[in-house]
Structure formats: C-alpha cells, structure tokens
Amino acid sequence: MNKTNKSKKVLLLGLIALLTLFTAACGKNDAEGSGGSGGNGAGTESEKITLNMMHPWTSPNVDNEVYKARIAEFEKQHPNIVIKQDGVPAAQYKTKLRTLAAGNNLSDINVVWPGADLDPLVAGNLLQPINDLMDHWTSILPESALTGFNVDGQQYAVPTKQTFVDIVYYNKEMFAQVGYEQFPATYDQFIDAVKKLKAAGITPISLGNKEQWPLQSSYISIIGDRFTGSDFLPAVLAGKAKFTDPEFVKALAVVDELSKLGAFNTDANNMDSVQAQDYFIQGKAAMHISSSTVDGRVRITNSEGDKFGIALFPSVEGGKGDAAKSAGVVQYGISIKSGLDDKKREAAEEFLKFFVNEDLYKELIRNGIVVPAKVEVPEDASKYLKEMLELTGNGTAPVFDSVVPTQVVDVLQNGLQALTVGRGTPEELAKEVQEAMDNLN
Numbered sequence: 289m290n291k292t293n294k295s296k297k298v299l300l301l302g303l304i305a306l307l308t309l310f311t312a313a314c315g316k317n318d319a320e321g322s323g324g325s326g327g328n329g330a331g332t333e334s335e336k337i338t339l340n341m342m343h344p345w346t347s348p349n350v351d352n353e354v355y356k357a358r359i360a361e362f363e364k365q366h367p368n369i370v371i372k373q374d375g376v377p378a379a380q381y382k383t384k385l386r387t388l389a390a391g392n393n394l395s396d397i398n399v400v401w402p403g404a405d406l407d408p409l410v411a412g413n414l415l416q417p418i419n420d421l422m423d424h425w426t427s428i429l430p431e432s433a434l435t436g437f438n439v440d441g442q443q444y445a446v447p448t449k450q451t452f453v454d455i456v457y458y459n460k461e462m463f464a465q466v467g468y469e470q471f472p473a474t475y476d477q478f479i480d481a482v483k484k485l486k487a488a489g490i491t492p493i494s495l496g497n498k499e500q501w502p503l504q505s506s507y508i509s510i511i512g513d514r515f516t517g518s519d520f521l522p523a524v525l526a527g528k529a530k531f532t533d534p535e536f537v538k539a540l541a542v543v544d545e546l547s548k549l550g551a552f553n554t555d556a557n558n559m560d561s562v563q564a565q566d567y568f569i570q571g572k573a574a575m576h577i578s579s580s581t582v583d584g585r586v587r588i589t590n591s592e593g594d595k596f597g598i599a600l601f602p603s604v605e606g607g608k609g610d611a612a613k614s615a616g617v618v619q620y621g622i623s624i625k626s627g628l629d630d631k632k633r634e635a636a637e638e639f640l641k642f643f644v645n646e647d648l649y650k651e652l653i654r655n656g657i658v659v660p661a662k663v664e665v666p667e668d669a670s671k672y673l674k675e676m677l678e679l680t681g682n683g684t685a686p687v688f689d690s691v692v693p694t695q696v697v698d699v700l701q702n703g704l705q706a707l708t709v710g711r712g713t714p715e716e717l718a719k720e721v722q723e724a725m726d727n728l729n
Contacts (some may be wrong), residue, residue, distance in 0.1 A: 335368060337635045341397040342374040342388075344381035347562050350584030350655045351449060354648070355620075362642050369635045371397075379499030379560070382694065389414055396628060396636055400445050400621045402436025403690045409623075410439045416626040416633070417442040424641050428649070433660035436690075437621045445621030446644045449652060450660040452580040452616040452680045453687050454510035456599045462490055462574040471599035475514075475542075478602045482551050485574050493546070494573035495556040496564025497708065500701040503543060505689055506577050508700065509615035510601045512539040513685035517608035521691045524725065531722040532715075535608065540707070540714035547708045557705055577601075580658050580676055588656040588670045598679055612682035617690040618660045692725075699724040 341359070345352035359371050374395060376384050382405060388394050394414055400406055409415050425434075425446050437445040458471055466484035468477075485492040497503050512520070516535040523529035530536075546552065553559065553573060561578065565585055568576035576586075587593030603611035622644055624636045649661040656670035658677065665673070689697045703717035 336370055337368060337631055338370040338372055339397055339632065339636055339639065340372045340374060340395040342376060342381075342385070342395040343399045344376055344378040345399075346375045346377050348585065349581050350589065351581055351652055351657045354651050354655060354657075355448070358643055358648055358651075362639055365642070366635075366638065369639065371639065377499075379501060386694065394625045396625050396632060397639065398623050398625065400437070400623045401690060402445075402447075402618060402621060404693050405690070406437060406444065406621070407439065410442075410444060414626055415444045416624045416628070417444060418446070418624065418637075418640070419443050421637060421641065425644065428646060428661045428663055430660070430662060433618050436618055437623075445623040446640070447618040447660055448620040448622065448644060448648065449581070449618075450616060450658045451619040452614045452658065452676075452684075453506045453578070454601060454615040455578060455580050455583070455676075455679070456601060457568060457576045457578065457582065457586050458597050458599060459568075459571065459574050460595055460597050465490075471597060472602050474602050475604045479545070479549070482546070482549055486550055491553050491573040492549075492551040492575060493553075494564045494568040494576040495552040496559040496561045496567070497556050497705060498558055498560045500705055501689070502561055502564075502578070503704040503708070504697060504701045505687060506579065506615075507543060508539060508704065509688040510613075510685060511542050511604075512536060512688065513613060513615060514601060514604045514607045514609040514611065515539045518610070518613065518685050520608075521686050521688070525691070527729075531725065532718045537714050537718045538604075540704075540717055543704055544707050544714050547710070552708065556708060580680065583672060583676060584656050587672050593672070598675065600679060609685065610683055613685040614680040614682075615687050616680060616684040617687040693728060695728065696721060696724045 343355070345355050356373075359373065363369065363371055381399075382401070385394075385398065385400070385405075386408075389409055389412060392412075392414065394409075398415075400409065400415070419442060422443055429446065433447055433450075434443060437443060437447065456471065462485065463469070463471065463481065466481060466488055468481050472478040472481050482492040495502065515538045516533070520529055520533075520536065524531060553564075553567060556564075559567070564576060565578065565582055567573055569586060569590060576582075583598070586596050590596075600611070600614055622640055624633070624640060628636060646661070646663050649659045649663045650666050652659050653663070653669050653673065654666050656673050656676070658673075658680065688700070692700075700717070700721050703712060703720055706712045707714070707717065
C-alpha cells in the first residue's frame with residue numbers, strides 16, 4: 289500500500305471512531321433525558337409540562353390579584369411546569385364549566401363551587417378525589433370548610449376563601465344627611481331611609497344586575513332567609529316546602545317594592561357588578577349590596593374608605609330568620625380533572641399543594657379577605673378585617689345558588705330582572721321557580 293492510500297485509511301478510521309463516540313454520547317444524553325421527573329411531576333430541564341387552568345379571576349378584586357401572583361410564583365419556583373390560564377368572567381364561568389363538563393373537556397385544574405355546583409361534576413366522574421393529599425390541609429382547614437367539597441367521603445377540592453355575599457356597604461355621610469347616624473335596624477326603617485334618600489336626590493342603591501346573579505345571590509339569599517329561616521331551602525330540596533310558600537313570596541316582593549320606589553339606578557340591568565361598585569365608590573349612590581370581597585375596593589385600597597360603613601340586611605317583621613346571620617359560602621375550591629396521565633397528575637398535585645397553603649391564606653387576610661382556615665392573623669392585616677369578621681361571625685345563612693340547582697337559579701334570575709322593569713309579579717315568579725324545581729324530578 290502506498291503512503292497516500294495508507295494515510296487515507298488512517299483518516300477514515302479516525303472519522304469512524306469519532307462518529308462512534310459522538311453517537312454514543314448522544315444516546316447517553318437521550319437516555320438520561322427520558323428518565324422522567326424522579327416522581328416529583330416537575331420533569332427535567334429539557335421537559336415542559338403544561339397544565340391548563342380555568343378560573344374566574346378576571347375582575348379587579350384584591351383576592352384575584354393574590355391568586356394570579358401565587359400562580360406566577362409557582363411557575364417561578366417550578367420552571368418546568370407551565371400554568372396556561374383561561375380566565376373567564378364570573379358571570380359566564382359556571383356556564384362554561386357546565387358546557388365543558390358536558391363534553392368531558394374540563395381543564396386540568398378548575399375552580400369549582402361546593403354543593404349543587406359540584407354534584408354533577410362528581411356524578412360524571414370528572415374530578416379526581418384528593419383524599420391522599422389531605423394531610424397538607426387538615427391542620428388548618430376545619431371540617432366545616434371542607435364539607436361542601438366532600439361527596440360520599442371523597443374530597444374533591446380545597447377552598448381558598450369564605451365569602452359572605454350580602455354585605456351592605458353604605459355611605460355614612462349620605463345616611464347622616466337624611467337623619468340616620470346608624471344603619472337602619474328594621475326593614476321599615478330601611479324603606480324610610482330609601483324614600484328619604486330618593487327625596488334628597490340621592491340614588492339609594494347602586495345595582496349592577498347585567499350579569500343577573502347579584503339580585504339572586506346578594507339579595508334573595510339573605511332577604512329570603514330573613515323571611516323563611518335557614519331551614520327553608522333544604523326543605524324545598526327535600527320536597528317539604530315550596531317556593532310558592534307565602535314567606536318566600538314576601539322575600540321576592542322586597543325586590544319588587546324597591547324597584548317601584550326607584551331605589552336602584554336606572555341603568556341597573558345594563559351595568560355589571562364592577563361598574564356598580566365604581567358607581568357607589570364615586571359617591572353616586574348611598575348603598576351597594578355585594579360580597580365581603582368587595583371591601584378591598586370599597587375601603588381597604590380606597591383613600592376615602594373611612595366614609596363607608598358595613599352592615600347586614602335588617603330584620604323583617606314576622607320573619608322566621610335570624611337577623612344576625614350573614615349569607616356565606618366557602619368558595620373557590622381548587623380541583624384536579626380526573627384521568628390525567630401520571631406526569632400531569634403529579635404536576636397538578638404539586639400545584640395544588642403549593643397554591644393553597646398557609647401563605648395564601650395569610651396573604652388574603654392581609655388584604656382583608658375572610659378565609660375558612662385556622663391561621664394566625666398577620667400583624668399588618670387590614671384594620672377593616674376585624675370589623676368584617678365581627679359582622680359576619682354570628683351565624684351563616686345559605687347562599688341561594690350554592691344550594692339550589694342551576695336550572696332553578698336561572699329561572700329566578702330572569703324573573704328578578706323582569707321585576708325590576710315592571711314585568712310580572714312576585715307571585716308569578718314564585719310559581720315559575722317552583723315549576724322549574726318540580727321539573728327536575
């Protein structure tokens with residue numbers, strides 16, 4: 289073999305050896321990369337796990353900002369897990385959740401409500417039981433906070449907050465202007481104040497019922513309870529009472545009376561709930577009835593917050609309910625979709641444990657949000673929180689749409705909106721709501 293051919297052969301053998309080493313190294317890296325996440329759901333540096341999460345945290349309420357900041361912190365600490373958020377306005381959220389559930393197409397992580405809203409999701413085997421994870425919360429969440437998300441001994445979600453839907457925010461200066469230094473203690477005094485505010489050229493109540501839920505949830509939940517007592521809604525569900533019973537008709541008649549007195553702003557059905565908050569905060573109305581969460585905007589982050597007071601709907605003559613009760617529900621349960629593959633399920637469980645913990649509850653408290661957890665109140669918590677806790681700490685009435693099936697709630701909401709524009713009567717609406725209830729059986 290001549291020198292030239294010998295050199296070519298040596299060069300060729302060298303290239304083959306180099307290629308062999310390179311291929312072996314790549315194979316080793318591929319094997320290491322496919323080794324998974326070591327059981328923690330986070331994956332490797334080169335692997336991303338994306339979890340879809342649907343939530344209703346689109347409004348400017350302070351707790352919504354806390355939740356979204358918490359998601360961002362999780363992604364920061366878990367760079368291989370991406371939370372792809374689907375934020376749906378609260379008014380459309382439950383409808384979209386039901387639609388996705390009907391098609392077995394829920395997001396990987398979903399915000400859910402207890403009771404009547406949770407039941408069909410559980411019946412359809414759409415949510416993963418999380419009993420194996422509950423050791424992370426049992427020390428700080430009492431049984432009362434978990435019960436609504438527990439069906440037949442299986443836990444399907446953990447809650448983030450306790451919401452009281454019926455807080456009456458009122459402008460102290462406007463009430464003093466018509467002779468009320470304290471909020472009215474009886475319904476007769478309440479109506480007297482409404483009439484005097486109206487005569488003084490002040491809109492008595494700011495209402496944003498475009499989304500329809502405010503009159504149903506924030507009004508009828510507690511007005512109904514004042515007349516019927518807290519055993520009424522469970523009795524209706526059991527077939528032992530009816531929405532056509534006189535006490536419930538009287539509750540519907542309150543909305544009718546307020547409408548006829550011109551108590552609401554004229555564009556109430558074209559204004560959403562956040563716009564109604566703004567209307568009140570800007571001094572255009574004397575009252576606004578909404579959830580305890582709204583306190584964040586009304587008083588906590590408002591430089592003029594001290595001019596606003598909080599109260600509960602007053603007692604009604606002959607009513608069977610306790611006038612000290614506030615209508616409340618443990619809310620925003622975080623749940624995991626059933627049927628996820630192992631990696632997604634592990635990642636979702638990791639998120640759930642991180643998202644709902646003592647740090648979240650303390651941050652919510654710090655911002656004036658009532659929580660269902662047994663945690664120490666931070667020293668820098670809002671000065672208004674204690675007042676809210678005292679107001680809502682004397683018994684809890686059921687929230688209408690957390691107890692009653694959605695089909696019936698829809699009929700009530702449509703009918704209440706009709707009452708505000710003079711269509712129909714309380715008696716006719718009561719009959720329609722009971723018929724919707726009967727049609728479920």
